[in-house]
Amino acid sequence: MTNKPLYYLLLITLLIVYGCSNTKYLPEGDMLYTGGKVTVKDTLLSKKERKAMQKEMEGLLRPKPNSNVLGLRFKLYIYNLAGEPKKEKGLKHWLRTKVGEPPVLFSQVDLDYNADILQNYSENRGYFKTRTSADSVSKARRATAMYTVTTGPQYKIRNVTFPVDTLSKTKDSTNLILEKAIARSSRRSLLKKGDPYNLDVIKQERERIDNRLKNRGFYYFSPDNLLVRVDSTVGKNEVDLKVIVKNETTEKSKRVYTIDDIIIYPNYSLTSAEKNEKYPADSIQRYKDFKIIDPDSTFRPIIYDRTLFFHKGDTYSRRDHNLSLNRLINLGTFKFVKNDFKLSDTISSKLDVYYYFTPLPRKSVRVETLAKTNSANYNGTEVNVNWSNRNTFRAAELLTVSVFGGLEVQVSGQNRGYNVYRVGGETSLIWPRFISPIHIADSSAFVPRTKALVSYEYQKRMKLYALNSFRGQFGYLWKDNIREEHQLNVMDINYVSPANVTAEYDSIAFGNTALQRVVQKQLIFGPTYSYTYTNTMQKRRRNTIYYKGSFDLAGNLTGLLTGANVKKGDTINVLGVPFSQYAKMEHDFRHYLRLSEGSQLASRIIVGVGAPYGNSGELPFIRQFFIGGTNSIRAFRARSIGPGTSRADVDANSFLPDQGGDIKLEMNTEYRAKLFSVINGALFVDAGNIWLWNKDPSNINAEGVETARVGGEFSNKFLSQLAVGTGAGLRVDLSFLILRLDLAFPIRKPWLPEGNRWVFDQIDFGSSAWRKENLVFNLAIGYPF
Structure with missing residues (x-):
């Protein structure tokens, strides 16, 4: 307590010294421009409307002042600290030109010019009697521009007249056709009676009418051929608008083609x-x-x-x-x-x-070297060799043959040393049309596609096992518009066969049904469908969303025909392998709220449910849900959470088995802000868990220990079983690559006794034992969502 006043005094002193250091480098007789402030005087506007108008006007002022965070101009400080570099390379040059920012001087500000901008802005929005004045205040070699805008009453639209009201029998036929077409477009006019006068809306109306006419055959027409006459003398603070075709419009522009x-x-x-x-x-x-x-x-x-x-x-x-x-x-x-x-x-x-x-060249070969990261905390590289034929059957069909090989290594986590090697190949053929016995009409801007694919992958998990995976697909891809996309696989067949299962894995999997299923043969077939909607490409929107919903129906018709029922012991094999039967859906919803030019709040919720039945007691391992890791709940190791309140208890020197489930709930929120140059920061909170649809069967391993995942099944207590973690991170945005570094720690552990799962009281950054057990570092490429 006795050191707090000293601490505050030191902080204030540092801030004063910091502030002074940014002005002592200014040219003699000049001042640092700290920005402009606009005051709107209008007794008819509410306080909220005045503030909104002032904020919009302040965005029009030029030049922009130096950027600041909490009033501190870090970029300007770095610019001054670096000094004048003696050569065009090196640390000083980089700091001054890339990280730093030169001072914005008050001598660069034209008060009269900005006042005219504000005057025009006001008049363009119907404040025809606006008065604008400009002044400035200065202190300690800092200057702020002050603008006062007295708006007066805003003019409203009284009447809008289109050519239909003024058609004359003396006009030639081309004039009549054009004016009738304009008149027919008036029903969806942007100019509404009672709305405030707005020049931008008038311009948009001209563009709207032109676009309507272009769709009616007026190829040579232009928005410049339209004139909107404004009469502000018709009443008290009211205007009449009259849409007319300019006299100088050419005959060619009036004709339908x-x-x-x-x-x-x-x-x-x-x-x-x-x-x-x-x-x-x-x-x-x-x-x-x-x-x-x-x-x-x-x-x-x-x-x-x-x-x-x-x-x-x-x-x-x-x-x-x-x-x-x-x-x-x-x-x-x-x-x-x-x-x-x-x-x-x-x-x-x-x-x-x-x-x-x-x-384009009909045939091509492309070699790619990729840096990869995944939610299991594995990072690695992959080499792809792709051969393509863009016109296989002379109707723009795309045939692609690919081979690949890669290595993935876990940078942090218990699975270090259990590296993953992958090799395989894929052949796909895409037709730019629907190949179907049923004719499907399509009128969107995007060409529908039919896709056939066969692939093989050999995955070797060192010291544990290998998997051979064969897959075949046939389906359709189409887009309704730039925001909506569909993918329907009429048939999706996946066959997985294990190989080279080691004694180490056998010893751990003995008596553990969940681990045994990982290395069992799996046969999955049935239709799949996914729908994606996004408007995140609209950068100027304050709120944008992303949604993807997917549905997977496996083995249902076969199960129905054969009467398979695993609960009664009636398991049916296809080609010597029990086929999987289940219904599964997953919903991934993301919301992005733009807070400012350099910051946003990103949120995500994932809900997934898989219901095994008939020939299956649980989802096949490769179709299960997993949680935790670099793109999920970052305070927990990948695939280490759940299911439910269960926890894998394994030796520290052994591998951490993946924990899968049939039900998933995950929620994330992340505040993202630009710090400087290519460096962005983030603060985040993640929560979620997975659960089993059915209770895990009871098993006893070689040591006589119960291996059933007790508490793993879904129940009405699922909310009290959520894992929660928080942390902070940096993102290095190089445009072509985003390198992400996150440091996180848990604040709620679902496997602890009920009532003791929140662990705020255990947080101790000064304890090496706590840091070793709880701090999780994530290195990844790209944003988590």
């Missing part, structure tokens, strides 16, 4: 464009509405029929225009895709469409 000829150049060369169009007449192939100039028959015409939305006689539509381009690009076959619309030589109201495609 239809599609005439569709000409396709599938082998277009960017380096010799003139030569591309000089093919002999007999090289032109006609297929439905298309003229195809492809003397080498590189592609079958079927791909154009499935990707192009235009047909001869169609009215031009920007929607179909963009959909066609998007689908062509998504084929993954063309390096460049370009199209051009030209007036027809025969009829003035028709357009000829020209498509120019530059194909």
Whole structure:
């Protein structure tokens, strides 16, 4: 207690010294610009509305002051501390140019310019009687710009008039057609009676009308052809808006166009464009509405029929225009895709469409070296060799043959020394269309795909066992839009066979049913489906989400036909292996809340349920849920939690067996903030556990010890059985790679007696024994979610 005043005095002194050090390097006679403050004076606005308006206006002020955290300008301090480097390399140069930030001087601030910006902003939002003034205050060589904005009343929209109200019989037919099309679009107008006047909304309305007209055939129309007249004299603080077509609009812009000829150049060369169009007449192939100039028959015409939305006689539509381009690009076959619309030589109201495609090399070989990390705290490397044929059957089919090999090592955790080696291969064939006896219509911008895959993997877990895994899939992938994606595997077959099981593993697995199942043959077959929705690509949104739901139905039809019932001992084999029968679903929901330009709050909840029945008493090991590790609950070793309140009690020199379950609940939340340069920080809390659907069977091992995972089954006490951990971390964001370092520790241990599971009172960073038992370091690549 006696040292606290001294501590506070020292802290205050350091802050004062720190602050002074940032001003003593300033040019003589200048001051450090600390930012601008806007005060909005308006008696009609609520306090909340005024604050929001002031914040938005302050974001318009230029220049921006030096960045600060809690009032401390670390980047400026580092800039001054580094000094002027003598050469353009080395630590000083890096600190000054990459980490540091030069001072923003008050002499760089133009008060009048900023005042004009605020004036324009106010008037563009309907405050036509705004008065703006600017001043500044300074102290200790620091200056703040002060702006006062007196808005006055905001003008509201009284009436909105579209051309339908002013149609004249004296106008020519093209004018009438255009104005009628504009009038028909008024139903969804952004300009609403009673709304505040807003120039940005008027601009958006012009864009909306133009987009509507483009989808009605007005190819040459432009938003600049529209004028919105504003009359502010019609009433007290009210305006009338009138949408009109400018007099100088050309006849070409007023006309509706239809599609005439569709000409396709599938082998277009960017380096010799003139030569591309000089093919002999007999090289032109006609297929439905298309003229195809492809003397080498590189592609079958079927791909154009499935990707192009235009047909001869169609009215031009920007929607179909963009959909066609998007689908062509998504084929993954063309390096460049370009199209051009030209007036027809025969009829003035028709357009000829020209498509120019530059194909990618048909065959290619790619070698990849990857750095990998997974939720089991294993880090390693993998080498992939991929051979691809992008036009296997001349309809943009993608055939890929891959071989791979890798090594994974646990950096921290009990499984050090039990390294994992993986080798294998995979062959897949993707058709850019649905291959189905049922015709499925598709009109999205994304090409639907049918995929067939066969793969083999040999996985060797040193000193324990090896697994041979064979897999075959046939299914469909499609996207409704950029946010939604579906994957349906009509058939997904997985066969796993063990090999080279060691005596060490046998001795530990003896009498332990859960460990024995890991090295048993497994046969899984049935349909799987997943749905993904995300809008995280919309960077300006304050709230974004990610959701993935998956469903897995294995062996259900076979179990129904054979009457398999493991509880009665009626287990059915297929090819000498008991097939798995279960229904499983998993839901992964993530929410991202942007708090500021450099910080966000990320949260995730995962709920998974697998119900084994019929031929199975629990989920097969490779389909079970696991929890803990670098991408899960980071305060606990990978796959070491649960199920339920059970805990694996193994020798410290032995490996830690994976703990799997049939039910999973996991919750995570993480605060992320930019610290400086490429360094980001994070604070996080994780919680969750796994459980068994059925009670673990009782077994006695060689030492006469009960091996059943007591307390592992799911019950109504599941919330009291959650493991909880917290910690902090750093992320090194190199754009092409994010290196993550997390340090975490548990604050709730589910295996302890009920009432003693919270362990806040045991936290002791000064104790080496506590640190050894509880601190968990995670090294990973990428964000956990």
